[in-house]
Each structure stands twice: as structure tokens, then as C-alpha cells.
Amino acid sequence: MTSSRAARFGRAIAEAEHSPRVRRTLLHPLLTRPGYWFATASGLIWGGVLSGFRLRSRGGVIVAEHVPRWAFGRGGTTIGAVYVTCDNVTDEVLEHEAVHREQWRRYGLWFIPLYLLAGHNALTNRFEIEAGLERGGYLRGRSLRTPKK
Numbered sequence: 001m002t003s004s005r006a007a008r009f010g011r012a013i014a015e016a017e018h019s020p021r022v023r024r025t026l027l028h029p030l031l032t033r034p035g036y037w038f039a040t041a042s043g044l045i046w047g048g049v050l051s052g053f054r055l056r057s058r059g060g061v062i063v064a065e066h067v068p069r070w071a072f073g074r075g076g077t078t079i080g081a082v083y084v085t086c087d088n089v090t091d092e093v094l095e096h097e098a099v100h101r102e103q104w105r106r107y108g109l110w111f112i113p114l115y116l117l118a119g120h121n122a123l124t125n126r127f128e129i130e131a132g133l134e135r136g137g138y139l140r141g142r143s144l145r146t147p148k149k
Contacts, residue, residue: 017114026110027106027107027110031108032105032106032107032108032109032110033105033108034108035107035108035109035110035111036080036081036104036105036108037080038080038109039079039080039104039108039109039111040062040079040080040081040082040104041080042079042080043062043064043078043079043080043081043082043084044062044064044080044082046064046071046079046082046084047062047064047067047079047082047083047084048064050064050067050068050071050084051064051065051066051067051084052066054066055082058089058094059091059094059095059097059098060094060095060098060101061078061081061082061083061094061097061098061101062081062082062083063082063083063085063089063094064082064083064084064085065085065086065087065089066086066087067084067085067086068086069086071084072084072085072086075088075093075137076088076093076097078097078100078101078104079104080101080104081101081104081105083097083100083101088137092134092135092137093135093136093137095132095135096131096132096135096136096137097131099130099131099132100127100131103115103127103130103131111127114127115127122136122138123138123139
């Protein structure tokens with residue numbers, strides 16, 4: 001897909017998301033929850049295997065800690081309700097990741113293309129902004145998390 005096509009597609013998705021009819025249909029829990037559950041199951045398998053099944057519930061997410069750094073993006077990645085990381089588990093970061101869990105719950109598997117279309121730059125990605133740039137370690141401030149690329 002060319003960049004202009006991708007941009008048009010992204011705008012169309014953003015416009016559709018603000019349409020009450022589209023929201024009621026595409027974002028209805030009957031359509032999104034199975035995607036959230038699938039993502040959570042995938043995160044449990046991925047994070048479970050790579051963490052030696054050392055999973056725990058903390059801060060509203062299931063944390064798979066001590067996962068090799070090659071297995072996730074940036075300081076950690078939330079897949080459904082599962083936060084996969086090596087050691088990035090401050091309370092602030094977990095608050096940030098709990099927002100991503102809710103985004104997965106709200107959008108189901110639609111979250112994947114929506115997140116990608118929002119862009120890789122966290123400072124302009126609406127999902128990272130909603131989750132809190134400072135809590136996620138993207139901005140200098142009270143978080144000790146290593147800034148993400």
C-alpha cells in the first residue's frame with residue numbers, strides 16, 4: 001500500500017470511528033471482545049513461554065516479566081491484557097499499560113491496524129498519548145522508564 005493510500009485509509013478509519021453507526025457496528029462488544037480474548041490468549045502464550053510461565057497480575061494487567069528484549073517492542077508491549085517486558089514494571093508504566101489493555105478491550109483486533117496507522121512516533125500516536133506519555137516514559141519527568149524510540 002502506498003503512503004498516500006495508507007494515509008487515505010487512516011483518515012477513513014478515523015472518520016468512521018467518529019460515525020455513531022460505524023462505532024455501534026464495528027466496535028460493538030460482540031465483535032471486539034473475541035478479538036480482545038484472542039489477543040490475551042496470544043499474549044499469555046507468547047509471554048508465558050518466554051518468561052518460563054512466571055506470570056502475575058499487577059496494576060490491572062497480567063505481567064510476563066524476564067522476557068528476552070528481542071520478543072517485544074520498546075520497553076514492553078501489551079497484547080490484550082498481557083504486558084510482556086524484561087524488567088520495565090514500575091507502577092507508572094503499569095498504569096500506562098493498563099490503558100493499553102483497555103484500548104485492546106475497546107477495539108479488539110481493530111486495535112492492531114488502528115495503532116499502526118496512528119504512527120510509530122509515540123509523541124504523536126493517539127493511543128500512546130491517551131495512555132500517558134510521561135507514565136509510559138516517552139517524556140522526561142517523574143517516570144524512570146527508558147525513553148522509547
